[in-house]
Every structure is written in structure tokens, then in C-alpha cells.
Amino acid sequence: MRDPLNDSYYIASAGECAADAPLMSDIKADICIIGGGFTGLSAAVACAEAGFDVVLLESEQIGFAASGRNGGQMIPGFNMAATDLIKLVGEDVGQQLCHLAMSARDRVHARIERHNIDCDLQHGHIHLAAKKNDFAYLEDEVAFSDRLLGVGEAVLVAPTDIDRYVNVSGYHGGVYVPKGGHLHPLKYARGLKRAAKSAGARIFEGSRAASITEGEKVVVRTISGSVTARYVFLACDAETGDLAPKAGRYTMPVLNYIIATEPLGEERARALIPSNAAVSDSKFVLNYFRLSADNRLLFAGGEKYTPKPPEDIAAFVRPYMLKLFPQLLDTRIDYAWGGTVGITVNRLPHIGREGNKLFAHGYSGQGVLLTTLVGEVLAEMLKGDSRNFNLFEKIPHRAFPGGKLLRTPTYVAGMLYSAMMDRL
Template sequence: MQRHAPSLYAATANPFPGQPQLRGEESADVVVVGGGFTGLSAALHAAEAGYSVILLEGARIGWGASGRNGGQLIPGMRWGAADLAAKFGDDRARQLVSIANSACDMVRGRIARHGIACDLRAGHFYAAAKPGHLDDMRRELEVLERLLGYASARIVEPGETQAYVASPLYHGGYFDAAGGHFHPLNYALGLAQAALDAGVRIFEDSAVTAMDHAAPVLAMTAEGRVTARHGVLACDTLMGTLDPALGRITMPVANYNVATAPLSPDRAAALIPSGAAVSDSKFVLNYYRLSAENRLVFGGGEKYSPRPPADAAAFVRPYLEQVFPQLAGVKIDYAWGGLVGVTLNRLPHFGRIGNSFFAHGWSGHGALLTTLAGSLIAEAMQGHAEKFDLFANLPTRPFPGGPLLRHPLYVLGMLWYALRDRL
């Protein structure tokens, strides 16, 4: 059986027993493909609604982005409330933002209900990389207040920045108490244990090789097959292996993180006095937080080739030291990477194929939205699809260029935005 990719998270993972490989014929009400946040949440919510559920994971639970991400809990979607209101009008934007923001309480509720030990901490600081970005943030909070009476966020003026993060790069920002950060792999493992307790049968090392979405849904692996009333596709960047059309909706983008050696409590507190997760407003952003061991967990950099860097720590270090010059030469104990599924317009993609549901394309905002998506999928199975359809009706289109040109065209676009970050 495959092991989790080496990382700080794998090294500090809570115990979780390996699950069997699927062999032979099985049946259930629901078959879920993918053992990350989306699939685990869908399986758990469906089981709690009374469905029999089988979950198939190709490697280990939390093996993909769910067990490798930056652990940032950022409320909302990649589009802010101001963008949504400008595009869709106040009423639709209000519904979308309200439902998306409910993911904050949903994730916290799951952690509390199941006693998931995942180092949950409160607060997210969105740092303005340019003075003009702070003006955009003011407009965003004005729209949030108008639409929802949103009260958990506040503007941080430039002179207050050092009280949130000790970096010379920023020009204020906004702090949202509803955000936060956690140990993502341990959250995934905790959801998996909760799913097992609810009666879900989980099979690891059971990659689905083909799927038929007509009734009954059929999911086939190398050693077995599952028939079910409903299917759930929850494999994000691997979606194209089962459905090429869905695979064209997202671009897998390589993402790299490091974790420093543990810092002294005083030094750690001086770096991020707020204790919050921090991300900046650059298009190619930096994002970071302190772990339970007072390590700085830092993600950043521009890598457009699918080939990983020869030395991930050396690749990320310049970005870390640019944000925190006071950490020049700091020892890095862990470095790892993974793939993030990004849509062309950065909005998530929900929908149905026959008797199967899917949700993917989190575009860097998946730590909260994925748990919500699983809940909405389970509701839709029960005939209550209003919220699911609100997201399924968001505009989407595939990346242009076909199989040969999709990646080069994407790289050109990213290089343009990276240039804008520097201007």
C-alpha cells in the first residue's frame, strides 16, 4: 500500500488503521470515489442520512491535496462578495456567500462533534501586497456588510499590520475571525474515522479505473467492482482519468510547502503575533501559518511545469525569506508538494452525470468548501438540491487549447499575472 508523501503532516499524523483493498463484487446505496475532504464529507453525510456507503480511495485516505495543503481555513470562495454581486446581482450573491460561509461553522462543528485532534486555531489575515489592494478589501467588507451584516472581519490599517504579521511587505489588510487554520491530514483522518463509525465501508489502494453513471452506477477497480444507486466523483485533479470532459475543466497546478525547524515560542509569536493563518493578495500568493510545534509552515512560489523542483526547500526558501528577512538561513525540516485543481474562472465546479454527482476545482479555497460540498451532495441525493444547484449553475468552461495546448496557454496566462504582481 502507498504511503503518504513525506511531509510535516505525514510525520505528525494521528494513528489511523489501513483499510482493505476492494476485491470482488460489492453493492451499496452510494459509491464515493476519492478519500479526500470532499469524498469523506459526502460519505459521512450520506451515511448519517441513512444510506449505505462505500468509499474507494486509490492510495491512502488524505493522500492528495487534502493531506498536503497549507491548512488555511479561508471563508468564502476565490471570488469575493463584491465580485459575485457585480456579476450576478445582490440576491444571488447573498445566497452564494451565505452558503459558502456556512462551511466555517460546519468544519468547526465536525471537529468538535467527532473530537478530531487537528490543531484547530482561529483567525485569517488577508494581507494587502499593494496599497491599492487595501481599497479593494474595504469595498469587499462593505459589500459583505450590506449583503449579510457580516461582523467577523475588520480592516487592518497599514500602521496596524505589525500586530498581525511581522513582515515589511504589506500595506494593511483585513482580519477575519471566522477563518483559521488546522492540520489538514489529521482532519481528513478524523473525518474518515467518523465515516467508519457511521457505517461507511472504506477501501484504500483501490483506484477506480472506469465508471458507468447510468442506473445502477458501476465503479470498477483492478480487483473489484461496486454497484450503487448514486455515485460521487470526488477526485479533483485526477477527475480526468475517469471523465476527460471534467478533466478539461481544471488545470492541475503544482504547489510547494515547507516547514521550518521549531522556533522558540517568543520568536514564533513575534513572527505572527495574531496567531492567524496569513495569505497575501498577490495573484501568485504566499500563504503561511504557525504549526502546533511553532514551525512556520510556508507555501509560495511560481512553478508552472508539472516536473517538481530538484530541491523543494531551496525552491520555496527565497519566497519565505522575502516575507520574513529575519528568518534568513532558518533550518527547513520538511518540504513537500502536491497538485491543486484550478478552474479557468477560479469558481468551483459542481454538477451531475447520470446518477453521479461531482464537485471539484477548488482553486486554493478547498479546505472549507469541500466539507460543505459533501453536505450539499448528500442533500441533493435526498431530493433537496436547491443549494447544490445554486453552485452547479455557476458559469464554467474548459481551459482552451485541447490536450496539447492547454498547459502552454495556462503558463502564458500565469506568467502575465505573475508579472502584474511585480509591477
């Protein structure tokens, strides 16, 4: 049956890719990775390159969930202002985390180059201030980033200069990050899969991990086989709670939707976004958009805090697009899809370990770059250098209140309130 959430432009444009066979026997490995999104794949490449015997289990196909459906926006840093991060974890740890997060972009570029991944890579990201106060906030961030990371990592854009980057009105300025950008996420995921396999990782698709038995060795069981390993790494993002209920309490699934217009032609597309940068704004329920390699506008706006998607995703997102780009009134929408974003209370990723069970989830809408970093940090840790992994573990997190059944309604009330404040 056709899945309306998975009718994406990415599937239509990524080309054919043969799936790997499911796990059909009992095997051994050094590390069993559960989840074939960016986190699991990056960990698989990095661990296999470091000499570990790696098995990766993916319940569907590689890139099936958020990693194959996202906006493709490469947004450097965390989904929290650096100044706030430092307030949260202190000057020393905060600065180290900022440097680490900023290294993610170079790591993704290195992967793309080293493994020759053709994924429609483009440079530049601009974040727009929806309110005057937001612009003042961005000014502080840019000054801070100049001090911490060096001048030019982030460039303040005055309200009158916005149209050099993107042709929208109603914003109060922005910040342009040349080291940001965008890519075709499904092509990147498949490129990582090829890289992991050529480094020696064994990948099984259609292989849902049903249970984990803990002990000196962990045993991960699927319906038709098992993996006995020294470590298990849960890279299931929004689904972590199914296998690790304790860690799962720290993330909340939120559905988010994207549409792709018909191809607009280069001239019309560039009239919308002259810089060809990825664009996002500071609204609580943010708009984010960019051009595709074949000159479509890929636009995301609106969130729905219920487990059920809207009947007609295109009709749900289109008004947000038309509000910014009324000139697209007659433009056809060719694709509309959605996916689950795993978010944490503070919007920072939740990364840690419970014995030999390791996990990383909750990138809160900013996982395109951070996931590759996390996979590499995991491999460093297994090799004996846990400095960077420990840094992530120093981020304090709060579980969502209310347990599995109650946390959704409690959270929905909070999100709706914030969205309403946004409109006011």
C-alpha cells in the same frame, strides 16, 4: 521509493494510522464515492448519517493528495470577491452563495466538535494587500460583507496595524476574518475517515477506480473488484478528468509547494505572527503561511506551471520566506513538500452532475472549508433537497481551451504573464 512531493510535516506529525484494505469483491451500495480527500470524506460522513449505504474508494491512502498536504488555512468564502461573484451570477444567487460559503466554517467546526477531531485548530485569518489598489478593493469587500453578513465578520486592518497580527513589512493593509483559522489537514482528513466509518460507510484504500460504466445503475471497477450503485460521486479534484473527461476540461492542475522550518520556540514563533492567525497575501502567486502547533513556520510561496516539481523544493520556496522573514536566514528547513491544486478559470468550484454521475472539483486553493460544505450539500440533494446543490450549478464555468494536451501550455503562458505583472 521516497516521494519528494510527499515528505510533509503533516505525515511526520499526524501519528500512525492503519490503512483500510483494498476492495477485493463485487459489492453494491447506494452511492460510490471516488476519492478520499476532504470532499469524498465529508460526503461519506454526511451521506452515511443520512441513511445511505456508502462505499468510498481511495486509490492511495486517505488524505494522500491535496487534502493531506495543504496549507491548512481556513479561508471563509470563495476564491473570488463577493462583489465579483454577484456581478457574475446576479444579486439573488450571489447573496445566497455567499451565505452558503460562509456557513462552511461553522460546518467544519461542527464536524470537529461532534466527532472529537484533534486537528490543532486555531482561529483567525488575515489577508494582506500587496498593492495600494488591493487595499481599496478590500475596503469595498469589508463594506459589502458588513451589509451582507453583519458587521465584524471581516475587519479592515490599517497598514499601521498589521504588526498586531503579523510581523511583516511591505503590505498596504489587510482584512482580518475572526471566523477564519487553520488546522492540521491530515489529522482532519483522518478524523473524517473515522467519523464516516462509525456512521457506517465502507472505505477501501489502495483501490483506484479504473472505469465507470453508466446506466440506470453505475458500475465502478477497480483492478480487483467493483461497486454497483445508484450514484457515483467523483471527488478526485485534479484527477477528475481521468474518469469524467467532459467535467475534467474545467480544471487545470497547478503544483504548489510548502516548507516547514525547525521548531522556533513559542516566543520566536509568536514574534513572527503575534495573532497566530493564518496569513495570505493578494499577490497573483501568493504567499501563505502560519505557525504549526509545535511552533514551526509553515510557509508556501512560488508556483511552477510545469508538471515537474523543482529538484529541491526547499531551495525553491525558501527565498520567498526570507523575503518576508529575513530573520530566519539561519533557520533550518525540516520538511518540504508539494501537491496539486485543481483550479478553474474563474476560481470557483465546479460542481454538477451528468445523469447519476456527480462531481465536485476545482476549489482553486480554497478547499479546506468549502469541501465539507459540498459533501453536506451533496447528501442534502440525495435526500431530496437540491436547493443548495442547484445554487452551485448556477455558477457559470468555462472549460480551459485547448483540450488535455494544449491546455497546459496555453494556460502556463497566461499564468506566467500574471506572475510577471505581480512582480512589476
